[in-house]
Amino acid sequence: MIRLIYISTARSELSKAELEGVLNASRRNNAAVGVTGLLVVGGRRFLQALEGPADAVVQTYDRIKADGRHFAAVTLDNRPIAERSFPDWAMGHQPGRPLRGDGAVADDVARLIAPIADPTMHAYFAEFAKKHAA
Numbered sequence: 001m002i003r004l005i006y007i008s009t010a011r012s013e014l015s016k017a018e019l020e021g022v023l024n025a026s027r028r029n030n031a032a033v034g035v036t037g038l039l040v041v042g043g044r045r046f047l048q049a050l051e052g053p054a055d056a057v058v059q060t061y062d063r064i065k066a067d068g069r070h071f072a073a074v075t076l077d078n079r080p081i082a083e084r085s086f087p088d089w090a091m092g093h094q095p096g097r098p099l100r101g102d103g104a105v106a107d108d109v110a111r112l113i114a115p116i117a118d119p120t121m122h123a124y125f126a127e128f129a130k131k132h133a134a
């Protein structure tokens, strides 16, 4: 298994309905190929972790990168893992609160990653939340 983490930028901020569409497709497709992960949205920025069998993760990432709704995907991390950080989530996401102001993203992200042991994961998500919660 591998875990890949990337950031990207939305062409324009996704509406709630558009984001729901992305999450629904993600959960359906990921469940079929054994991919799990977490998608955090802060304004126009995405941070996503994809984990599972290497072939499935790479194919999923290739499809995601070709999606015209975002661009400038930068892979932050891509490494073999012994266990999943997000075993229960075909694609987890922070709850649908306002994305900006009042530190809502940071709080929600902190809650999502609280059960995760891996310090690298904590660092990526906590940093992202801090940067994009303002």
Ligand SMILES: Cc1cc2nc3c(=O)[nH]c(=O)nc-3n(C[C@H](O)[C@H](O)[C@H](O)COP(=O)(O)O)c2cc1C
Pocket: 022, 025, 026, 027, 029, 030, 039, 046, 048, 050, 060, 063, 064, 065, 066, 067, 069, 070, 091
């Ligand atoms: C930020 C972002 C994250 C995405 N994450 C996933 C994902 O984890 N899994 C997935 O299958 N599709 C994901 N997608 C959607 C894919 O780009 C693509 O639209 C979808 O896989 C097509 O699936 P469908 O043919 O079943 O509709 C993501 C799209 C965006 C913009």
